[in-house]
Amino acid sequence: WLLGLSLLLGGGSVFAQEGQQNVLDVAVPSSQIKQASDLRSVFNYLQTTLPELKTTLDSKQQALNAAQSTLNNTMKDKVDYKTTTADAQEAKEYDAFAASTIYSDGKFGDADIYYYTVTSEGNPLLGGTGEAVVYFVAPSLKEEVGAIVGENKLLFLNLSKTTDYTPLNLSVNINRIYIYYKNFSENQESIETLTLSTMAGNYKNVALVAGAYLESVSAKIPKVETVTEVKRPNPDYTYWEERIKDLNEEILPYQKKVLEANTLQNISIENDIQLGTESFATYTWPADYKIDGGYHKISGSGGENAILFATNSGQINNLIVSTGRIADTNSGKITNSIGRLSSGGYRVYDEDGKATEKSSLVDAAYALRTIYGYDFATGDISKINKEGSNKLYQAKYADVDHKNLYEFKTNILPSGSLKYDDANFSYRTTENAITYIEDADATDATGYASLENVAVKKSNGYVCENTVMVEGAKQDGSDTKSFYIPEDFVAKKLTYMRNFTQANATACLPFNLTKTLKEALGIKYLHQFLDVRDEGFAFSWELEVPANTPCLIQLNSETSGQVFNISSEKMKELTGGDGLYFKATTGELKEKYLYGTYTRQTIGNLISRHKGEKVYTTQDNKLVLLTEEVKDFPFDQFRAYVAIPASEVDAPSYRMILLDEDGNEMDTTTDVKSVATDKDNFNVAGGNNAIEISTEKACDVKVYTVNGTLVKSAHVEAGNTSLPVKAGVYVVNGTKVIVK
DSSP states (O other), X not given: OHHHHHIIIIIHHHHTSHHHHHHHHSOOOOSEEOSHHHHHHHHHIIIIIHHHHHHHHHHHHHHHHHHHHHHHTSOSEEEEEEEEXXXXXXXXXXXXXXXXXXXXXXXXXXXXXXXXEEESTTOSSOOOSSOEEEEEEOGGGHHHHHHHHOGGGOEEEEGGGOSOOOOSSOOSOEEEEEEEEEETTTTEXXXXXXXXXXXXXXXXXXXXXXXXXXXXXXXXXXXXXXXEEEEEEOHHHHHHHHHHHHHHHHHHHHHHHXXXXXXXXXXXXXXXXXXXXXXXXXXXXXXXXXXXXEEEEEEOSOGGGOEEEEEEOSEEEEEEETTSEEEEEESSEEESEEEEOTTSSEEEEOTTOOEEEESSHHHHHHHTTTTEEEETTTTEEEEOOTTOTTOOEEEEEEETTEEEEXXXXXXXXXXXXXXXXXXXXXXXXXXXXXXXEOOGGGGGSTTGGGXXXXXXXXXXXXXXXXXXXXXXXXXXXXXXXOOBOSSOEEESSEEEOOOBOSSOEEEOOSBOBOHHHHHHHTEEEEEEEEEEETTEEEEEEOSOBOTTOOEEEEEOTTOOBOTTOBOHHHHHHHHTTSOEEEOOOOSOOEETTEEEESSOEEHHHHHHHTTTEEEEEEETTEEEEOOGGGTTSEEOTTEEEEEEEGGGOOGGGOEEEEBOTTSOBOTTOOBOEESSOOTTTEEEEEOSSEEEEEESSOEEEEEEETTSOEEEEEEEOSEEEEEEOOSEEEEETTEEEEXX
């Protein structure tokens, strides 16, 4: 009790002072963090104010508990005792009998009493012999006496009913009267004896005598004491009741404040936050408290050794700390978050709280790529934006000059291009090269449909929605890049602008020319190199030609033009939605003596590559021998040529022999002609803004720039012809001319 009072009085006197008021006056900060000062307000409140608030509340609660305990051990009422006395019941009954036997008219009053008459001999209450006696017993003692002498001997006497009584079952005179009563003072039975002279059979006289005597007997019966309780309010109990009421009123504002502070158990970061000089490195984020970073970023000037918290004992979700560590010690849980490492690099926490280390911020963002993006244009990490332009995709690239696959992360921009860190990767191009993306959801990107030569990995391999193959020279006269693909993919659309005619054309293509595709595109014949014969080069008829295999293509008479320029819709129709299967071009493009090429080069380069061999190709259904005189002419990508040891062939006598499906020679072969011009029947010279041609026979003329760009193609008749061109240097059927 004294301890409880000490807590109550001592604690109450302390906490009711100014310090208490100050704690209650500190406003609970907002749980929505928009700037660094908001964050500090929350941390300060949790580190300083809330513990003081809870300490005060605990102390007051202890005082309340002590007061309640004291109250429980205090009597509610004070109790006093009062003693009263009264006549015993027997005395009252004897007095009443005595009063009833005093009469004036010869009759008794109403007086009920029990009696029995016996002889004294054998009486269990008396000794003696042969006496006739009457026992008078108070009604309240009837049972007690009856248990002794036998109830059947008790008679009920009402003296008011008759004036005379005749003894029952007695033949002797009554000579003695006994009065039986309880001596309460000595806690024993007492019997008063009244000896009478013989009163033969007159009970009235006996009653008169007995009544007078009973008054004296009544006086001998002790008084009965009665003790009663008297209750009154206990002032101590009333005090503690009032004290508990006061304490409850004192506790209430603390309870409300703590309840209000519970909103800080879940705080949310609403914006990116720049800490500046703010520091929370000594703080502990408490258990049962959560931070939802909202996928925002906290940054500052601390560098790799900066920390947001000394210890995290609670839960931190969806937060980026880009310039420091989230916590030095983590005994709680951190999910979907990124922080720095003291040793450099970044620590990434996945949705289950599992931590991994990444070497760069880009790799860290990619580890949580469904949540965070990295914008290569700004160098900034953030939540994936609405357009998805900062989402990261894993990609790889190789081309003919860089055949080792280079792996990198990239954005897909809505404009239909890739954005990545090109500091060490400036050589990537979409020209005759494929970029492979490993993430299947790249096809959901806004700009994906506009991407050229980008293949996305699906469950059954890479798929490229828009494949473009280019050849020849660029507008600036430079060569287009060599075509190179390190891995297979399926093209859903193909742009290839090469014009084909009914004449046999060499080709080497990176996709299968299937029977279905051949028929759908209007290809009449496919031939592959078979062997060298005395009469010429034999080419076998083929139903299909595998990818990367050189061949001859001849179209139907009604087909010409850009037959491999295939739209998405047409591709679905041609392939049943499967697309065109492109094979990697890493192997040798050769079928016996027929070679394919995916590189634009000069004829001179081709001849140089095949020392000791003769090189042939087709032109306008003719088999053409390539010589040094046309070494500056270009030889475009996706073409084929024949290279045979010079010791095995005699060029002027060979023909191109095309066989049908039964192995029989077709009638389309012609004699071999050299591109080298015959000076006796063909002359060309440069004039003023014109090329002057003189020939004895009609022939085809092709005019190229020295860079290999075709300027003009014409069929001239025998005689003299003038072809108007701008001033410059040209190559006409292998002869260089200068036009002024």
